[in-house]
Amino acid sequence: MHTHLLAAEASTSTSRGLTITLFLVFVAITLAITIWASRQTKTATDFYAGGRQFSGFQNGMAIGGDYMSAASFLGIAGLIALYGYDGFLDSIGFLVAWLVALLLVAEYLRNSGRYTMADVLAFRMRQRPVRTAASVSTIVVSIFYLIAQMVGAGALVSLLLGIKPGATFLGMDAGRAKVATIILVGALMIVYVVVGGMKGTTYVQIVKAFMLMTGALLMTILVLAHYKFNLSTLLGDAAEQSGKGTKFLEPGLRYGVESASASATFYSKMDLLSLGIALVLGTAGLPHILTRFYTVPTSKIARKSVLWAIGIIGTFYLFTLALGFGAAALVGSKAITAQDKAGNTAAPQLAQALGIDYLGGDTGGSILLAIIAAVAFATILAVVAGLTLASSSSLAHDFYASVVKRGNASERDEVKVARFSALGIGAVAIALSIFAQSLNVAFLVALAFAVAASANLPAILYSLFWKQFNTSGALWSIYGGLAASVILVFFSPVVSGSATAMFPSHDWHWFPLSNPGIISIPLGFLAGFIGTKLSKEDDTAKYTELEVRSLTGHGAH
């Protein structure tokens, strides 16, 4: 027992050194790319849209790199490892959502917009109020998402570097290491965005997507090889090790839980539907995803990049299925929850177990653990950079140039403001994340999707396809959908009134669901409709222009 413990300690320190080395290599490579990209970044189009010269495959990879967050990689693998089938439900929503982007949004946005989501929303509206609204919702969505990612990064680092409570690393205890990680991640994302702009950020995302796909593929092959490529044996073993039997392979352990209380069961099932609808409708309203469509030369290439993205993201979620069930079978839920109650370390722990079995014992385990840990950090960095870029672009292009300067800002000033905005938003995100680090903020990702689906998507779809839609309708749908989702979540059990809430010792909740989508999304669409009908403004000429341009690509930037 004693020697075993020593060996484990030694392997942790090898792994820790290797993780840090690999992570530093990633940082060095991406910083070099960023500096190279900064030399290529001269115009506003370079800064906001990477010069619009990326190929369909490159942008598809970058979309994958922007989209597959730590919540997807570590989160979904962890959910599957602990709750079995229900973790898979998340990934299906995240994937099917891309059809909304493909069929209804990507090409038309590319044809009629320039740098931001607001370009399309404000096309035929009064510029200042609509751009202000779009900017507010862009920044709110991005900040929620950023805090969730950065707090997650802070929590992960102590786990992945193996800093146990009471132990120290470079003189830091776990709490200080958390804060240091949040600051480091924040500082790096600011550098990527301020220095490299969209070009630098895109390459960071491409490199990350490549690393993530390679790492996940390698682990998937090892898991499947362990079970001689028999999926049924893998599932059977996972179910047995989970201690929950066949229930583990069926829906219902996490979402739509059936309990003795009829009302609790009812609300739990409504919550599942609410989550499902927000996942599928949220993606096409996420500002950091929408801005990616501007980085390619034409709408046809935008379409191609979404096709690549669907292929890459779909394949990745199939990998997470093997990783999640593999972790359940080979690591076991007891060992996973001992490390992290939310299961976020399931994938790294699986890497270690696979390495020990297949790559030469403890050393192999440490190596594979280190690789996957470094991939996880790279994943977080690429996503937060995308979010910072989208929100600072909107602040500079929508708010500064159109609202403050009324369209009279020079291109140079606009880009300068965008860079300062990235610094500012990054600093705010770091401060909020440090403040929120000990709170349970995992719900913020679902909230970001809910806001995107309730506030942004109705405004985008009405703008593109409904002739009568007007300024009043756009403001009603954006502010209405935003307010509805944020208020409902504030009074939901994820913020107060439950053991896993953000403020578990308080209780001001009255809304029974954790996910607001089932109420807030219809409300967003309804508000847009009512707002439109309440105003007499009706700019047919501008709609004519938007329709012709969005469908044909005439006059596209």
Add this chain to the structure above:
Amino acid sequence: MTTEVPSSSTERYLEVQQSEEFGRLRHAVRSFVFPMTVAFFLWYALYVLLSAYARGFMSTKLIGNINVALVFGLLQFVTTFLIAWYYSKYAATKIDPIADKIRADLNSTSGSAASEGPGDN
């Protein structure tokens, strides 16, 4: 900001929008993307609803430990891939040629590259 368009362009856009050719383009787009969106949304909604309310059906074992829920979930992947592939084929043959032609016409008749925002690419 949208590009500045001379008011004569407004008439030009209206003329194009009213044209029979543009009508065909709009029809080609809308008759595909709207029904397809409704279809995949209902198909996904069915999956989520069954996961919530038809637990017995979803837990039916098919082969070994592989049950209906897993197959249904994987089918969502298959249909997503298929719809994406089918749309790309459809767009390339039914949408792009009309859109390309109208755009080429607009570019040649409007003549003014001014509305293209040169150097902005």
